[in-house]
Amino acid sequence: MKPLYIYNSLSRKKEEFIPINPELIGLYVCGPTVYSDVHLGNCRSFTSFDIVYRYLMYKGYQVRYVRNITDAGHLVGDADIGAEDKMAKTAKALKLEPMEVAHKYTVGFHDMMKKFNNLTPTIEPRATGHITEQIKMIQDILDNGYGYEVDGSIYFNTVKFAEEKDVYGQLSGRKLDDMLAESRALKNQSEKKHPADFAIWIKAEENTLQKWDSPWGEGLPGWHLECSAMSTKYLGSEFDIHGGGEDLKFPHHENEIAQNCGACGTMPVKYWMHGDMLLGNGKKMSKTPDPETGKSNSVMPEELFLGNNDMLSKAFSPMVVRFFMLQAHYRSTLDLSDEALLAAEKGYTRLMEALHVLQDLKHETTPKITDEDQEINSTLDQAFEDMDNDFNTPMALSRLFTLVNKINSFKGGHMDLSSISKETLARMKTTFETFIFDIFGLLDETQSSGNGDGAALDGLMELIIDIRKEARVKKDWGTSDQIRDKLKELKIQVKDGKEGSTWVIEK
């Protein structure tokens, strides 16, 4: 197996990926807090890690992919206690049980992941299902002396941990001294000994909707803790890869490390991966409205699919959006715009069309190995090298497009198919399918078949194309063009080629 290089946020450089246990890779990705609909930025992040998951599997690894659902403990605002829980806030607003809120948005999240053709993780644990594990972890942290109780709430003693372990701040590049000087955190009335300390168990108030019994009284676990507890439970106290959005690096992931380390004494994660943000109007896409304009710049996926957003001139399908995301590296910000999506749409269609052409290419002769053979094979090799280089999807995609050119040339007769060997053609076919479907996770939306209507449409189109063909043989251009133009109005494009006509539904 060729080595895979992953950019590790912890060391800030690319490192060769060496699994702790080659038999089973542990991958943990921070999932959503299910208090509202996921927006497109969330989808980008999950899609990025879907590619990671897919590529690891392509490499032959068995992967345990854990992605959590946070359905408790995530507070609104920056207070550690006394603040409202996100779940509870939505529950009150919608007059629902917190678990109804969780279910509603979990289902919505799953639907969206399916639309983007993201694979399901192998385990999707929820915070409320792991209260016992979280309480146990709090106890471990207390036993190790890194926690303290104040009036029924438990805090993580960041200062003590930082002094003793020298790992705090490593991931986010923060120094505790600087944080000490930071005055902002003190603006809230707090029981904490130090602003950098954070709640791991929050005492329930009278009106707290979600609360559980614990050795310290009724309460709920703090945010950050669910990830520590559940990753430890399913992947062990040390595992391979942890992923999440760049915006989770601090405080979420930094505190996660502190909790794991404070409870188990080991650094939990070997490779930390962070995906960068999707931008809307040049700014991070966020659910929170802009304080100046009062409007959120987040685009909901549904708006994209239906085309009902001010930014968009038309609707874009999930696969076009996925293709659009693949064209950028996961560690770069990506600007969403109508123009960029239109370009992605054409590119996506071109790629899928070329795949169809490729699948239909056949040749019988087996000539000698030519330069063309080598060129194609090395381009295919390079595409995999690009993926091995920190999942460089845009680069790998560009290799595919290099071959799209050749594929179309073979079909159009600009290049002779017999200039490549049977084996090379076969490899090109399988590699294209592997990349497009297995690694990139794209679906073929250009195919009409798959249901009864599709089959009917295929038959109809065959008939119409035949009729037009006859008209053309008779040089009846009026009929021929009428068919072509009418179909065009119906968003069906007829493509005349050497071997007859094909058609495609325009987006």
Add this chain to the structure above:
RNA sequence: GGUCGCGUGGCCGAGUGGCUAGGCAGAGCUCUGCAAAAGCUUGUACGGCGGUUCGAAUCCGUCCGCGACCUCCA
């Protein structure tokens, strides 16, 4: 204010000391009954200013602009 990152041709977006990224758009040509599709050709791009180097968009310094985190967000 602190920490980090970015600024690439009309747009999106890779790359990173010397070799064509790619997609979209534009121009010319080929094919075609005409188109479309497809193919071919075509872009003196790397924020400004210095420096290192035989050579820098790529390294260093500096200035300007933008963003992320530091408070919930993938």
